Amino acid sequence: xxxxxxxxxxxxxxxxxxxxxxxxxxxxxxxxxxxxxxxxxxxxxxxxxxxxxxxxxxxxxxxxxxxxxxxxxxxxxxxxxxxxxxxxxxxxxxxxxxxxxxxxxxxxxxxxxxxxxxxxxxxxxxxxxxxxxxxxxxxxxxxxxxxxxxxxxxxxxxxxxxxxxxxxxxxxxxxxxxxxxxxxxxxxxxxxxxxxxxxxxxxxxxxxxxxxxxxxxxxxxxxxxxxxxxxxxxxxxxxxxxxxxxxxxxxxxxxxxxxxxxxxxxxxxxxxxxxxxxxxxx
Amino acid sequence: xxxxxxxxxxxxxxxxxxxxxxxxxxxxxxxxxxxxxxxxxxxxxxxxxxxxxxxxxxxxxxxxxxxxxxxxxxxxxxxxxxxxxxxxxxxxxxxxxxxxxxxxxxxxxxxxxxxxxxxxxxxxxxxxxxxxxxxxxxxxxxxxxxxxxxxxxxxxxxxxxxxxxxxxxxxxxxxxxxxxxxxxxxxxxxxxxxxxxxxxxxxxxxxxxxxxxxxxxxxxxxxxxxxxxxxxxxxxxxxxxxxxxxxxxxxxxxxxxxxxxxxxxxxxxxxxxxxxxxxxxxxxxxxxxxxxxxxxxxxxxxxxxxxxxxxxxxxxxxxxxxxxxxxxxxxxxxxxxxxxxxxxxxxxxxxxxxxxxxxxxx
Ligand SMILES: Cc1cc2nc3c(=O)[nH]c(=O)nc-3n(C[C@H](O)[C@H](O)[C@H](O)COP(=O)(O)OP(=O)(O)OC[C@H]3O[C@@H](n4cnc5c(N)ncnc54)[C@H](O)[C@@H]3O)c2cc1C
Ligand code: SF4
Ligand code: SF4
Ligand code: FES
Numbered sequence: 001x002x003x004x005x006x007x008x009x010x011x012x013x014x015x016x017x018x019x020x021x022x023x024x025x026x027x028x029x030x031x032x033x034x035x036x037x038x039x040x041x042x043x044x045x046x047x048x049x050x051x052x053x054x055x056x057x058x059x060x061x062x063x064x065x066x067x068x069x070x071x072x073x074x075x076x077x078x079x080x081x082x083x084x085x086x087x088x089x090x091x092x093x094x095x096x097x098x099x100x101x102x103x104x105x106x107x108x109x110x111x112x113x114x115x116x117x118x119x120x121x122x123x124x125x126x127x128x129x130x131x132x133x134x135x136x137x138x139x140x141x142x143x144x145x146x147x148x149x150x151x152x153x154x155x156x157x158x159x160x161x162x163x164x165x166x167x168x169x170x171x172x173x174x175x176x177x178x179x180x181x182x183x184x185x186x187x188x189x190x191x192x193x194x195x196x197x198x199x200x201x202x203x204x205x206x207x208x209x210x211x212x213x214x215x216x217x218x219x220x221x222x223x224x225x226x227x228x229x230x231x232x233x234x235x236x237x238x239x240x241x242x243x244x245x246x247x248x249x250x251x252x253x254x255x256x257x258x259x260x261x262x263x264x265x266x267x268x269x270x271x272x273x274x275x276x277x278x279x280x281x282x
Numbered sequence: 283x284x285x286x287x288x289x290x291x292x293x294x295x296x297x298x299x300x301x302x303x304x305x306x307x308x309x310x311x312x313x314x315x316x317x318x319x320x321x322x323x324x325x326x327x328x329x330x331x332x333x334x335x336x337x338x339x340x341x342x343x344x345x346x347x348x349x350x351x352x353x354x355x356x357x358x359x360x361x362x363x364x365x366x367x368x369x370x371x372x373x374x375x376x377x378x379x380x381x382x383x384x385x386x387x388x389x390x391x392x393x394x395x396x397x398x399x400x401x402x403x404x405x406x407x408x409x410x411x412x413x414x415x416x417x418x419x420x421x422x423x424x425x426x427x428x429x430x431x432x433x434x435x436x437x438x439x440x441x442x443x444x445x446x447x448x449x450x451x452x453x454x455x456x457x458x459x460x461x462x463x464x465x466x467x468x469x470x471x472x473x474x475x476x477x478x479x480x481x482x483x484x485x486x487x488x489x490x491x492x493x494x495x496x497x498x499x500x501x502x503x504x505x506x507x508x509x510x511x512x513x514x515x516x517x518x519x520x521x522x523x524x525x526x527x528x529x530x531x532x533x534x535x536x537x538x539x540x541x542x543x544x545x546x547x548x549x550x551x552x553x554x555x556x557x558x559x560x561x562x563x564x565x566x567x568x569x570x571x572x573x574x575x576x577x578x579x580x581x582x583x584x585x586x587x588x589x590x591x592x593x594x595x596x597x598x599x600x601x602x603x604x605x606x607x608x609x610x611x612x613x614x615x616x617x618x619x620x621x622x623x624x625x626x627x628x629x630x631x632x633x634x635x636x637x638x639x640x641x642x643x644x
Pocket of ligand 2: 525526527528529530531532533564612615616617618619620621
């Protein structure tokens with residue numbers, strides 16, 4: 001055996017934290033750059049829907065989606081504080097160092113969707129992976145037909161990426177609908193689960209020649225899928241990202257393997273048709 | 283492939299030649315009772331090497347994928363962070379590896395070195411590993427009731443993937459070279475040319491040995507079919523799950539299991555290391571996500587996983603072999619008797635029963 005030399009797939013590259021933006025409770029956006037400009041240049045070619053492995057030294061590594069669009073020339077993560085690694089990231093100050101490797105995963109095939117309508121349905125922090133696609137699609141506005149965004153949050157305080165939301169709500173090129181489960185803080189908009197937006201007077205969901213992106217917590221996912229199927233969407237035109245416990249991100253550790261798929265390398269983007277065939281609970 | 287003959291008294295000459303090349307040679311030794319293990323050969327223990335003995339539980343896969351392995355060290359000095367990978371590139375040989383374990387390594391090769399990402403740690407260890415296979419011919423010592431290499435089509439005599447293969451002919455050994463590196467050893471005068479008699483003797487011994495295996499060959503392929511088509515009943519999986527104690531033993535002894543977990547360890551205030559550790563899908567925490575959500579809650583889902591991953595046609599196509607080498611270790615260590623051979627039999631029986639009653643569809 002004489003395999004050729006290989007780069008080390010487990011070795012992360014040093015990154016520097018630039019600034020931190022509060023999004024919602026326990027969720028922050030971390031803007032960063034690679035210490036070595038060569039790493040930064042190599043990383044730039046990511047696709048919407050891909051993810052990276054984030055290292056906090058002495059604590060561990062976790063997968064995080066890439067919310068920026070490759071068209072933005074920005075690198076940041078939006079992360080909810082849930083356990084040891086995410087807490088360690090939240091504790092960092094601008095100037096502090098951590099490490100990143102990636103990008104990994106298949107990502108959304110945005111080129112394949114050209115000429116179609118795009119419907120984005122996100123619940124809570126499910127908007128993190130979809131932000132990249134939305135920005136990308138708006139940047140290439142002429143390549144897509146109608147673009148609709150349906151966004152749900154628990155309360156108005158749980159709406160993230162507010163600057164973007166305001167922009168999308170105002171923009172002529174996109175129909176953006178928001179809803180909350182509970183109207184607090186003087187909310188005057190729609191109240192109800194995200195699926196209730198589809199039936200709101202004046203809303204007409206594009207079904208034919210449409211790709212529906214669905215990301216959110218498991219319960220929301222199940223209900224929205226049912227709504228979409230009932231409206232006449234075909235399973236192969238519904239796409240989502242799966243979240244699994246991941247240790248390596250490169251198809252070796254086995255933790256993310258579900259049915260016949262390794263979520264890290266075969267996913268995290270799957271059509272609902274593929275998800276149904278995986279043969280395991282998601 | 284070239285073959286040579288070696289007198290029984292000279293068989294350890296192979297170990298000597300490999301050590302003279304500067305290799306660390308690992309060979310099987312007997313402990314107390316059933317206990318056997320691979321250990322580093324030294325001048326002191328060389329003569330205790332055993333050619334025929336029950337295959338050690340702790341699989342030789344550990345020479346390629348140590349059960350705990352440091353990936354890199356992280357050092358912090360005045361705001362500067364350095365990551366330093368830890369590579370081990372030993373020149374090693376395993377003397378006396380069984381055909382099933384050889385198939386296990388071949389499987390690991392395609393898993394760690396194939397597909398879009400190559401594992402550099404595995405690669406560095408693999409590159410300089412010389413493998414001397416011993417064909418299991420001693421029906422008392424080498425082979426026991428749990429061995430089923432015949433079903434898995436990996437043994438008792440490996441057809442490939444070794445540098446040298448030894449076959450015990452009684453007073454002599456037949457040595458077959460599988461690679462140019464293996465053949466190079468034949469330059470030593472202890473090796474003699476083989477005659478047609480030797481070849482005939484090898485064939486006769488092998489066909490006699492094959493008769494000693496208990497498990498029927500056809501069972502495996504039927505089970506692969508049932509698993510791949512999703513025809514295994516939930517009830518059967520539950521039965522398997524109910525008998526699993528979630529100790530993870532089956533995975534830790536398996537020469538073809540590949541999963542690991544990764545963990546950071548603090549080595550002081552300014553230093554940490556990242557290590558990887560063998561992991562097992564039978565364990566409760568394997569798929570548990572942050573927040574406690576575990577998509578594979580029931581034990582039988584996790585059991586199901588092990589057999590699905592090993593036997594589904596999808597993965598066989600991807601890696602060109604089942605992730606089971608037929609070594610029988612999991613059967614020996616499992617307290618619940620749900621090792622591979624038992625499960626293969628349970629699935630085949632239960633599913634065949636259903637098949638019988640299903641109408642034939644076109
Ligand atoms: C492809 C992908 C993209 C993702 N993108 C994002 C993103 O953009 N933003 C984001 O915020 N998150 C994202 N996640 C989720 C994120 O990776 C997890 O929240 C993160 O791994 C948690 O790591 P932690 O170390 O903070 O939590 P830890 O809990 O400390 O997690 C490590 C492990 O500890 C164990 N554990 C955790 N909780 C419990 C418990 N209650 N009981 C027992 N054991 C437990 C689990 O085994 C857990 O997985 C993504 C996940 C995937 C797979
Ligand atoms: S050895 Fe047996 S009891 Fe232990 S995890 Fe494996 S199947 Fe379960
Ligand atoms: S599954 Fe069991 S019999 Fe098959 S290779 Fe692994 S330990 Fe051996
Ligand atoms: S995260 Fe390790 S195999 Fe997918």
